[in-house]
Amino acid sequence: MTETNKEVRVRFAPSPTGYLHVGGLRTALFNYLFARKMGGKFILRIEDTDQKRSIPGAVEKLMSTLKTMGIDYDEGPDVGGPFGPYIQSERKDVYLRYVNRLIEAGAAYYCFCDEERLDKLRKAQRKRKEPTMYDGACRDLPEGEVRRRLEDGEPYVIRLRYPREGRTVFDDVVRRKVAVDNSQVDDQVLIKSDGFPTYHLANVVDDHLMGITHVIRGEEWLSSVPKHIFLYRSLGWELPVFVHLPLLLNKDRSKLSKRQGDVAVERYLERGYLPEALLNFIALLGWHPPDDREVFTLDQLIEEFSLDRINRAGAVFDVDKLNWMNGWYIRNFDVEDIAERARPFYEDAGIDVSDREKFVKVIAVARDYVSSLDEIVDRGRMFYEELDFSDEQRALMAEEDSKAIYARWIDELSKKSEWSRADSDRLIKETMAELGLKGKQYYFPLRLALFGNTHGPDIPTLVDILGVDETLRRLRRAFDMS
Ligand code: GLU
Numbered sequence: 001m002t003e004t005n006k007e008v009r010v011r012f013a014p015s016p017t018g019y020l021h022v023g024g025l026r027t028a029l030f031n032y033l034f035a036r037k038m039g040g041k042f043i044l045r046i047e048d049t050d051q052k053r054s055i056p057g058a059v060e061k062l063m064s065t066l067k068t069m070g071i072d073y074d075e076g077p078d079v080g081g082p083f084g085p086y087i088q089s090e091r092k093d094v095y096l097r098y099v100n101r102l103i104e105a106g107a108a109y110y111c112f113c114d115e116e117r118l119d120k121l122r123k124a125q126r127k128r129k130e131p132t133m134y135d136g137a138c139r140d141l142p143e144g145e146v147r148r149r150l151e152d153g154e155p156y157v158i159r160l161r162y163p164r165e166g167r168t169v170f171d172d173v174v175r176r177k178v179a180v181d182n183s184q185v186d187d188q189v190l191i192k193s194d195g196f197p198t199y200h201l202a203n204v205v206d207d208h209l210m211g212i213t214h215v216i217r218g219e220e221w222l223s224s225v226p227k228h229i230f231l232y233r234s235l236g237w238e239l240p241v242f243v244h245l246p247l248l249l250n251k252d253r254s255k256l257s258k259r260q261g262d263v264a265v266e267r268y269l270e271r272g273y274l275p276e277a278l279l280n281f282i283a284l285l286g287w288h289p290p291d292d293r294e295v296f297t298l299d300q301l302i303e304e305f306s307l308d309r310i311n312r313a314g315a316v317f318d319v320d321k322l323n324w325m326n327g328w329y330i331r332n333f334d335v336e337d338i339a340e341r342a343r344p345f346y347e348d349a350g351i352d353v354s355d356r357e358k359f360v361k362v363i364a365v366a367r368d369y370v371s372s373l374d375e376i377v378d379r380g381r382m383f384y385e386e387l388d389f390s391d392e393q394r395a396l397m398a399e400e401d402s403k404a405i406y407a408r409w410i411d412e413l414s415k416k417s418e419w420s421r422a423d424s425d426r427l428i429k430e431t432m433a434e435l436g437l438k439g440k441q442y443y444f445p446l447r448l449a450l451f452g453n454t455h456g457p458d459i460p461t462l463v464d465i466l467g468v469d470e471t472l473r474r475l476r477r478a479f480d481m482s
Pocket of ligand 1: 014047
């Protein structure tokens with residue numbers, strides 16, 4: 001894939017918005033997998049040059065989410081590295097240095113147009129159904145005039161002097177050959193009137209200075225590539241390899257949006273999606289393994305990952321599949337581990353789960369039908385809380401046969417303090433024969449008394465989870481029901 005023998009260096013370059021978008025996680029993951037696979041470096045760089053949009057605490061939150069997800073970076077704001085600082089707002093001077101070189105080379109120019117003029121221009125273009133682009137009014141101002149206006153302290157921005165003729169053709173690992181008519185490309189603002197660089201300038205300068213070999217990011221940035229290439233060339237720099245990941249789509253194939261569901265990784269974590277399951281699911285959004293396997297650990301993903309298995313077609317973010325996968329992980333991970341992860345959900349619901357042995361047994365049962373950990377509380381709370389019965393259920397418990405079952409169990413259990421599953425099995429057999437009851441007639445009232453539902457886990461399991469004392473208490477309550 002890489003023609004050179006250079007060490008692979010890739011980066012995740014988010015703008016801190018206060019949460020990590022699932023698309024951002026996909027970009028981070030693919031960069032991470034590629035770096036690990038190639039024995040290269042993975043860098044986190046914060047692109048916060050849009051000061052209007054910066055949110056306090058957003059960077060810390062982003063770093064902590066990446067850590068929770070198990071995506072570790074080799075260089076970044078908190079871990080440092082040889083090419084820091086890794087936060088763009090701390091690198092302002094760097095960009096100014098390079099923009100001056102661009103001006104000297106004729107690849108950028110000062111523009112004094114004010115917002116009012118630009119606004120009018122855009123409106124007129126929209127009316128004519130033309131793309132909204134700068135019309136180049138300041139592109140060829142005489143040098144003397146520019147100097148004078150700068151000396152007068154007139155506000156200005158610096159724009160890219162993008163060629164108007166010809167086409168830009170470039171290679172992308174996923175999209176193959178891409179060609180863009182230069183007339184379609186705007187004279188992009190590089191330095192804003194507040195002195196901050198725009199994304200385009202800062203991104204290219206940093207990718208170069210940080211030695212980035214492969215730019216792996218979402219397809220929405222594909223249209224920016226011509227501007228970036230022009231910047232690389234004007235500064236005499238080597239191009240990185242471009243890899244644009246396919247769009248993420250809703251089930252109806254529209255672009256993935258907040259309106260149709262959660263897009264914040266933090267929201268999924270809060271609701272008890274396991275980082276391992278999320279990563280596995282995200283890895284398959286736009287990438288496919290050589291076989292039809294679906295379940296991968298992070299190490300297996302690193303092993304299998306390659307850029308040439310990235311798809312071109314948009315990838316549907318199918319929440320049903322995510323639910324299935326998360327449920328699979330919840331059921332297949334070590335039960336003690338799942339209990340530990342489920343603990344905060346029970347505690348938040350005000351349930352005391354300090355009896356660890358009991359809790360692990362509860363989880364072994366409660367995890368059976370859930371697709372996320374926030375659902376696991378309702379499937380286990382009946383082992384801790386007083387059961388509530390409907391009138392219909394009460395009527396069943398008040399039947400003579402039911403009372404006979406309860407009486408026999410109370411009798412046997414109260415003689416013992418130790419009770420095994422084998423004891424339950426034996427007593428079931430004995431009392432069924434003795435009372436002449438079969439299947440449902442026997443199990444429904446008993447399960448109802450212990451579990452609050454006629455359907456659910458088998459009786460030996462219920463007795464095992466509840467323990468002798470609580471089983472007796474529940475049976476006595478049922479026996480007294482009228
Ligand atoms: N800061 C851009 C973003 O928020 C980075 C795009 C890129 O990777 O070049 O997605």
